[in-house]
Amino acid sequence: MSLAKLAIHQFRNINSAELNFNRKINLIVGANGSGKTSLLEAIHFLGLGRSFRTHLTNRVIAHDHKEFILYSEFNNEGMSVPVGLQKSKTGDTLLKINGSHAKKLAALTQYLPLQLITPESYALLSGSPKNRRAFLDWGVFYHEPLFYNNWARIKRLLKQRNAALKQCKTYNELQVWDNELCLLSDEISRQRQAYFDLLIPLINQTIADFLPDFSITSQFFCGWDKNNKSLQDYLTANFNRDKQLGYTTAGPQKADIRFKINGLPVNDVLSRGQLKLLVYALRLAQGLFLNSFNNKQCVFLIDDFSSELDQNRQQILAKHISNSDAQVFISVIEKNDIETLFGQERTVFHVEHGKITVE
Ligand SMILES: Nc1ncnc2c1ncn2[C@@H]1O[C@H](COP(=O)(O)OP(=O)(O)OP(=O)(O)O)[C@@H](O)[C@H]1O
Ligand SMILES: [Mg+2]
Structure with missing residues (x-):
C-alpha cells in the first residue's frame, strides 16, 4: 500500500501542487513556514479523514477560499485506486473512492495505514x-x-x-x-x-x-x-x-x-x-x-526528522526506515543533514512559500 500521486488545491498555504511520489523515501525540504507540515497534513487527511493539527476543517482550507480539494492515487496490492476528497467551509464533505461516493471518512483507513511521528510524539x-x-x-x-x-x-x-x-x-x-x-x-x-x-x-x-x-x-x-x-x-x-x-x-x-x-x-x-x-x-x-x-504496508509521515536526535541516532533510525517495506514521507529544514542517510531509492521535494518542486 502506498500513495502514488497527489494533487493538492487550496490546502493551507499550498494553493496548487501535483506530485508523483516515490514508493520508498520522499524527502520534503524547506525553510520554516514553507509548507512542509502542510503537505504531510494533506496526506494525513487522505489516510484518516482528519488533520493531526486541528479538528477544525476551516483552519486547513487556504485563507480566502471556500474549500480544499485533494485528488490522489493509492496503490493497493498492485491495483490503482483513485481517491478524491473535498471539504468546504460550509461543512460539506465529498469523498470518492474508486469512482463511487463513500459515506464515511472511516472508509479511507483501509487504504492507507498511516503512522505519524512529529516533534510532539x-x-x-x-x-x-x-x-x-x-x-x-x-x-x-x-x-x-x-x-x-x-x-x-x-x-x-x-x-x-x-x-x-x-x-x-x-x-x-x-x-x-x-x-x-x-x-x-x-x-x-x-x-x-x-x-x-x-x-x-x-x-x-x-x-x-x-x-x-x-x-x-x-x-x-x-x-x-x-x-x-x-x-x-x-x-x-x-x-x-x-x-x-x-x-x-x-x-x-x-x-x-x-x-x-x-x-x-x-x-x-x-x-x-x-x-x-x-x-x-x-x-x-x-x-x-x-x-x-x-x-500490508505502512506509510510513515515523519515531521522534522532531525529534531532532538544526534547524528548517530539519525543514522540508526534511517537504516531501520530504509530496511522496512514502508513508504516514507520525511520533512527536514536542511537537506544536507540527512540526504546521505537514505539510499538511492528516494525523491526530494523542495517547498518554498507553498510551491512544491521536485529535484
Ligand atoms: N489556512 C491557511 N491558509 C493559508 N496559509 C496558512 C493556513 N494555515 C497556515 N498557513 C500558513 O502556512 C504556512 C506553512 O505552514 P507549515 O506549518 O506547513 O510550515 P513548515 O514548512 O512545516 O514550517 P516549520 O519548519 O516551521 O515547521 C505558514 O506560513 C502558515 O502561516
Ligand atoms: Mg512544520
Whole structure:
C-alpha cells in the first residue's frame, strides 16, 4: 500500500501542487513556514479523514477560499485506486473512492495505514492513556476484522449507560446495558491483549537497537483489574461512585499500556530525545507487524526528522526506515543533514512559500 500521486488545491498555504511520489523515501525540504507540515497534513487527511493539527476543517482550507480539494492515487496490492476528497467551509464533505461516493471518512483507513511521528510524539509516552489506546487500537484495527464494529458498539453503549447513570436510582436499571457491555468488553480486551502479545517481541527488537542501555518492560492494562474481579463485579461495586461522577470508571475505555524501566514510568527516566526514539521504536514495530502478520504496508509521515536526535541516532533510525517495506514521507529544514542517510531509492521535494518542486 502506498500513495502514488497527489494533487493538492487550496490546502493551507499550498494553493496548487501535483506530485508523483516515490514508493520508498520522499524527502520534503524547506525553510520554516514553507509548507512542509502542510503537505504531510494533506496526506494525513487522505489516510484518516482528519488533520493531526486541528479538528477544525476551516483552519486547513487556504485563507480566502471556500474549500480544499485533494485528488490522489493509492496503490493497493498492485491495483490503482483513485481517491478524491473535498471539504468546504460550509461543512460539506465529498469523498470518492474508486469512482463511487463513500459515506464515511472511516472508509479511507483501509487504504492507507498511516503512522505519524512529529516533534510532539513523545506525548505518546508522557501524555494521557488515550494516546496509548489510540496507538494500540491502530494495530488491533488492522489485525482483527471485527474490532472496529465491537469498539464502535461499546462507545455507543457507554454513552447510553452514562446518560442512564445520571437518572437511575438503583443499579438494576443499568443491567440492560451492562450485559452486552461486559460481553463486548471481554472480547475487546482479548483482542487487544492478543495483538499486544504478538507486538512485544517486535518492540523489543527495535528497542535493542535504539536504546541498548535500557531494559524496558511493557504491560497491557485492560481497564479493570482482571485478576481480582470481572468487569460485571466492578460495575456493580462502583455503582454509587460512578453515579456521583456521572461516568463509568472501569472498562475498556480505561485501557492503557505501560512502559517501565526498573519499575519507573519511562517518561520519568528517559530524556526527550530518548523518549522520541522509543516512540520511533514502537511505531516502527507496528509497521513491521502490519507487514509480517497482516501483509500490508505502512506509510510513515515523519515531521522534522532531525529534531532532538544526534547524528548517530539519525543514522540508526534511517537504516531501520530504509530496511522496512514502508513508504516514507520525511520533512527536514536542511537537506544536507540527512540526504546521505537514505539510499538511492528516494525523491526530494523542495517547498518554498507553498510551491512544491521536485529535484
Ligand atoms: N489556512 C491557511 N491558509 C493559508 N496559509 C496558512 C493556513 N494555515 C497556515 N498557513 C500558513 O502556512 C504556512 C506553512 O505552514 P507549515 O506549518 O506547513 O510550515 P513548515 O514548512 O512545516 O514550517 P516549520 O519548519 O516551521 O515547521 C505558514 O506560513 C502558515 O502561516
Ligand atoms: Mg512544520
